[in-house]
Amino acid sequence: MMYVSPSTGREIKAVLFDTFGSVVDWRSGVARDVAAFATHHRIGLDAAGFADAWRAKYEPSMEPIRNGSREFVPLDQLHLENLHATLAEFDLNAAEFDDRDLADLNAAWERLDPWEDSTAGLIELGKHVIVGPLSNANLALLLRMALRAKLPWTVIVGSDATRAYKPTMEAYRNMAWILRLDPGEVMLAAAHNRDLTFAQRAGLGTAFIPRPTELAACQTGDLAAEGDWDLVCVSILDLGSRFADA
């Protein structure tokens, strides 16, 4: 009833998940709320295109914080800044909307539905190990997402506690430190090979779960495992069963 990571040589005591894309379907959820916002304000908008444009600003917006040229701010704030920029890209002026409406649209990132195997898989895994997110999202966002989607996390530690954004080494190592675990006792489960590459470099165990429809028809990457990961699974439920059988 314990799983030893072949790469770290340690018993895995916590399986932590990349969240956006790996546990929840951000693209459909954000597009749904963008469409509702557009209807409410009587604007014509390509909701999925808007969601993609908003998400495209996600990685670049963390970069100044990763490289130390900007102080840490929580993802909520980056999402809001990126929303303003995305509105401008779509020839809309953020100043013309009520701040509360923009805050509510910004909260689209916490109203995301789990992939169909996620909840059952997390429940199974939670019988064997600590289960939580290892996301760039802050606790307030992850908590509301978990309450709405009934994600059965054992514990939620946000990036506002590690004060580091993946894929910096600190993001992975501070998380292990906060949990008082050795990095080798922690496994990252993710649908993104890049995230796993850096987690492995930080000394964590790794599990890949493909989410080939995360980016809908546009998706060309992350269709299969591209590294030497401890586990390659077809779903979180499958990952749970590996721990049940270990």
Next chain:
Amino acid sequence: MMYVSPSTGREIKAVLFDTFGSVVDWRSGVARDVAAFATHHRIGLDAAGFADAWRAKYEPSMEPIRNGSREFVPLDQLHLENLHATLAEFDLNAAEFDDRDLADLNAAWERLDPWEDSTAGLIELGKHVIVGPLSNANLALLLRMALRAKLPWTVIVGSDATRAYKPTMEAYRNMAWILRLDPGEVMLAAAHNRDLTFAQRAGLGTAFIPRPTELAACQTGDLAAEGDWDLVCVSILDLGSRFADA
């Protein structure tokens, strides 16, 4: 089905608990593990006296961090430093014990039993609001305590996320900020009037639950509410019923 704090005028969305003494019985739990340590090492020790002496160093050890003369370190580390000092007080030399044995004894603070009403009360409260600790303990400690004692917290935010020790204003306000709540939407529930005084000053709602046996026969303070608290309850179960009936 919502409770509005008469002092903050806001709907309470999270009830957060002082933990040591208010939710769990630290004195019996620590004394039990001190006794086991003494037996294992064949030392004669007054286990309850040792627990009291160890705990007596708790407040003073946070003071340099509160006043800014020492950088924040997690409570685990303060507990360990205080354990070394307590051993010395009992004419024992920490260097004569294995570091792993001392780390295990230090973890006595996470092997504490809830008061008999705590778990049922937290379950009831959790149907209505976010329920979590607002403790000086760090997340790793609170998580292990929760897993062992099956405390049904909605979310655990440790003092290592607020990076502040009660009763500084930051300890209460950073907690509300991390949860993305207004301080007036958060209620502190505690058995200690002093903690409630500062929480109220920070803008939080307040609930008093007496724990007249926390310090066993020695207890003279905190036998009754000494401030104008929103709620004065006889137990956490009673507090839960107030939210159920609101």
